[in-house]
Amino acid sequence: MLAVMAGVGSAVLLMVRLFVPRPVGVADNYDGPRLMCHLGVDVRLPRGMPRLRDYVIVRYDHIQHFSCRQEYLGSIRLPDVPYRSSQLVLLYAGRAVTRVLGLPGYLDLRAVGLVCCVLIGAAVGLLFRFVQLRYRYRVVLCGAVLVVVADTVFIDYAVSPFSEIASIVGLLWVVVGVVMLTAPGRRVRLAGLAVVGVSGLFFATAKTQNFPGVAPLAVVVLATPLAMPTRRLGRRLGGVDRRLRYRLAGLLTVLVLGVGAVAVSGNEDRRTARMTGANFVTVTLLPTSAHPERDLAELGAPAWLADYAGAPPWCAPTALQNGAAYKQFTKKLSHKQIMRFFLNHPGRLLPVLDRVAGYFYVPRATATLCQQTPAGKRMMVTPLLANYTKIGHTPRGLLDRRWTPVTDAVESLRGSGLGTLVVLWAVPVGAVVGTRRRRGMRGVGAVVGVVVTVAVAQFVASAFADGIDTAKHLNLAVFATALGWVFAAVELVVVAFGRRKQQSGAGAGRSDTRRGAKAESEPVELGTAATEGPAA
Incomplete structure (x- = not known):
């Protein structure tokens, strides 16, 4: 009964956080159509609003015979490939809630927000039920988790066309599954294995950068011996080695996780992969180089790209982008070539990671634009995405600043670089290990190990993923780091x-x-x- 109260109370509090006194969310940076096109919907722009990023749009209307193969969604040109993400599950659930509540339009993102609040509340309720702590500590733990989730850089994504909220929901349920997997009782552990499998697949397929998060889940699953679900099945496998028999269910779960993550995450076409690699070279690699022309020559890139260090290549004039030298460079560029570059120059790796760490301390979502300088050169600017809908005289780009404990804590470390980030990951791990409490190591310790490893893996993946919108890509790393600190603090x-x-x-x-x-x-x-x- 207390677990039900914790879950329902958490969901209600998050709903109040999202919709009272008025709805908040995250505005589109023109990337949302790559996901929303699966529903065949178009944005309904308020009058006098020239840019999507200025306000949150909640209403989407259906377009007959529309699909992701279309070149345009309204006035927005779609990229060559749409996103495939578990976020679509939340969007379709939001479509059903839109109809049930009679909300205007084909899909109302406020309905998606309601679905996310219910899922997060259910995860908090199950965490309260199965974590191996006294009731007073369970209240502290679940309350602290709720404080983190309610931060504007996390819960506001519930009302947005982005898949960050799917990552947050998926990781929370993964934590619940790990807690159940390490709890006493065969039935609870088997249920925990099922939760880890389903939520892990949901989490890993939310974003391409989440793919490395499968590794720590696989370690936890394979490290936990589990008896067969039924005695009959156990007798049939009696001839199998005992150690293998008790990990057979875990092996099957890991296999499903890996195959599912590869099938959904590996959907980047060649043109997008080339653009992504070129963005990384100019935005992330060149600003850390003392000799950018030498790096460009080694990568087979035209020398004019050095003039756009710190900005994406599409800031350059169209004539240069259509030149034979640039096309040849992007055609040959690949992840293997970039990896080979770092193998030849291992000293360049830490400066790149240190530059990317700067985005960790500015966790709000941004758009990526090119702006003309007085000298005539175009540079990259990253305006923050708005959090409010257009009601009355709401100013453009208004940000939600009502509840920002994680945002403020992280931003207070701005400029401290990779070293501080490593400390943020090492402290919760060291705290749990230092307690030397067997029960804590089995439950809370496993959770801390998983979320910190997810944070590190997702940070590294995002560092080399694109080079633009990096702060948005690192949202999961920030969330996982905050969860690690919460669980470690409660253990202490x-x-x-x-x-x-x-x-x-x-x-x-x-x-x-x-x-x-x-x-x-x-x-x-x-x-x-x-x-x-x-x-x-």
Whole structure:
């Protein structure tokens, strides 16, 4: 009953956060049509609004006989390939809720926000039910998780045409599955394996950059021995080695995760891959180089790209982009060639990662534009995406600043580079390991290990993924890092209060021994353990 109350209460609080006193979300940066085209919908722009990024658009209307093979969605030219993402599950669920609630249009993103709040609330409720802590610590843990999720850089994506919210929902359910997988009881562990499998697939297919997150999930699943779901199946596999038999279910889960992630994530066509590689070279690699012309020559790129270091190549004049030298460069450029470059210049890797770390400390979503300088050169600018719908005289680009604990904490570290980021990942891991508490290492420790590894893997993948909209791409890394700190902090609180009670119990025992009474280490906690839940 308490778990149900925690889940329902969390969902309601998130709904209030999203819709009261007025809806908030994340405006489109003209990338949303690559996902929304699957539903055959078009944006309904308010009058007098020249740019999508200025306001959040919640209403989408259906277009007859429209598909992602169309070249244009309204006035927006679509890229060559649409996104394939588990976010589509949330969008179709939002379409159903739009009809049930009678909201205007074919799809209302506010309905998608409601679906996300329910899913997140359910994850918090299950976390409260299965985490191996006393009830008071469960309240602290779930409350802290809710505080993180409610930050504007996370929950606002629930009302947006982007797939970041699918990553957040998927990772939360992965955490629940890991907690269940490490809990006592065969049935709970088998249920946890199912949750990890389904939510892990949902999480890994939300964005291409999430693909490396399958690795830590595979380690946790394969490290957990599980008995067969039925005795009959166990008897049929009696001739199989015991260690393999107890990990067969985990092996099948990992296989499904890997195949599903590869099938959905590997959808980048050649032209988009070339553009992505070129963006990385000019936006991320060249600004860290003391000799950009030398790097360009080694990569087979035209020398004029050095003039656009720190900006995407499409900031250059069309004539240069249509030149034979640039076309030949993008045709030969590949991830293998970039990897070979870093193998030949390993010292260049850390400066690149340090530059990308700067985006981690500015977690708000941005658009990528090219702006003319007084000298006539075009440079990249990244205006922030708005968080409010257009109502009355709402100013353009208005940001949601009502609840930003994670945003403020991260932005306070701006400019500190990769070293501070490594510390942010190492501290929660070290804190959990340093407690040396067997139960904590089995449950909370596994969660911290998974989320920190996901944060590192997603950071590295995003660093080399594109070069533009990097702050948006790193949203999951920020979220996973915050979750790691939450779980580690609660574990430290549990240990600190446990040791204090042990010391007070030992002092009382010595006093009773002097009076001839029998000493007891925890006279109060032993009596309350049965009514309060599993011991911390």
